[in-house]
Amino acid sequence: MKEKIAFHVNGYVGLIVAILLALVSIVAVISKSVSGIAFGTLGLIIAFVIASSLTVIQPNEAKVLTFFGRYIGTIRDAGLFVTVPLTNKTPVSLRVRNFNSQIIKVNDQQGNPVEISAVIVYKVVDTAQALFNVEDYEHFIAVQSESAIRHVSGEYPYDSFDNPHAKTLRGNSADVSHELTVELQDRLKIAGLKIIETRINHLAYATEIASAMLQRQQASAILSARKIIVKGAVSIAESAIDELEKEGHHKLSPAHEDQMLNNLLVSIINERGTQNVINTDDIK
Numbered sequence: 001m002k003e004k005i006a007f008h009v010n011g012y013v014g015l016i017v018a019i020l021l022a023l024v025s026i027v028a029v030i031s032k033s034v035s036g037i038a039f040g041t042l043g044l045i046i047a048f049v050i051a052s053s054l055t056v057i058q059p060n061e062a063k064v065l066t067f068f069g070r071y072i073g074t075i076r077d078a079g080l081f082v083t084v085p086l087t088n089k090t091p092v093s094l095r096v097r098n099f100n101s102q103i104i105k106v107n108d109q110q111g112n113p114v115e116i117s118a119v120i121v122y123k124v125v126d127t128a129q130a131l132f133n134v135e136d137y138e139h140f141i142a143v144q145s146e147s148a149i150r151h152v153s154g155e156y157p158y159d160s161f162d163n164p165h166a167k168t169l170r171g172n173s174a175d176v177s178h179e180l181t182v183e184l185q186d187r188l189k190i191a192g193l194k195i196i197e198t199r200i201n202h203l204a205y206a207t208e209i210a211s212a213m214l215q216r217q218q219a220s221a222i223l224s225a226r227k228i229i230v231k232g233a234v235s236i237a238e239s240a241i242d243e244l245e246k247e248g249h250h251k252l253s254p255a256h257e258d259q260m261l262n263n264l265l266v267s268i269i270n271e272r273g274t275q276n277v278i279n280t281d282d283i284k
Helices: 011-030 034-052 127-132 137-153 173-191 207-247 254-269
Strands: 008-010 054-057 061-067 070-075 079-083 088-093 097-100 104-107 113-124 193-205
Touching: 008 011, 011 034, 011 054, 011 079, 034 054, 054 061, 061 127, 070 127, 088 127, 097 137, 104 137, 113 137, 113 173, 127 173, 137 173, 173 193
Parallel strands: none
Antiparallel strands: 008 079, 054 079, 061 070, 061 088, 097 113, 104 113, 113 193
């Protein structure tokens, strides 16, 4: 089923005609003559039919018209209109909406339990599909969004410790959100909905493994920092020996050079303060 435009014209003329016809009909009925009563009754019926064709549409709203169970069209223009009389007019909001999915527990690509939720921004673009193709499009988007989140989150690991360039849920949220948008749009097009934007608003390890994963992340961060410190310490120690030999004209023996390197590395790398030790082996 596809949306189509229903017949509608400016409603102010119809409103005036219905009011005047109703007043004239009431006066005719009051006259109590046979012809007056007949004319008045017919006029009131016509006025009621005209009044039933009047409808008011708010901005960013549409009304879906059905005539005895048959869809005859949609009015999207805002204002007062005269349309097909004796029709059922169902309002449908065309405004942009936000849907906050519940926090659900899923398994990532590596099988780790993860808690995740998303914010979905959408709007109705086909009123006929939204009302007649699904039972309740708001409930439909809730169910389909949960299914899509479970599927997309299972395609990526939460984090990658072995391969820093791999796509992950935590490190590539923009790519994951884009893929979620594409999948949701494919699922929801049958309901006449358009996905404007999808963003992950909650992402964390499940409670049962959060502590262990936090320790793993901390260990990885400490290891990376240690590598940087050791690399810098080696550079500083080598530079100190070169400066001593260059400016002080001191030629260190291999044993003294190794000892000095060891002392400098221990002094720089050690997190606690070091104590000075005077070597008196060569003092007589």
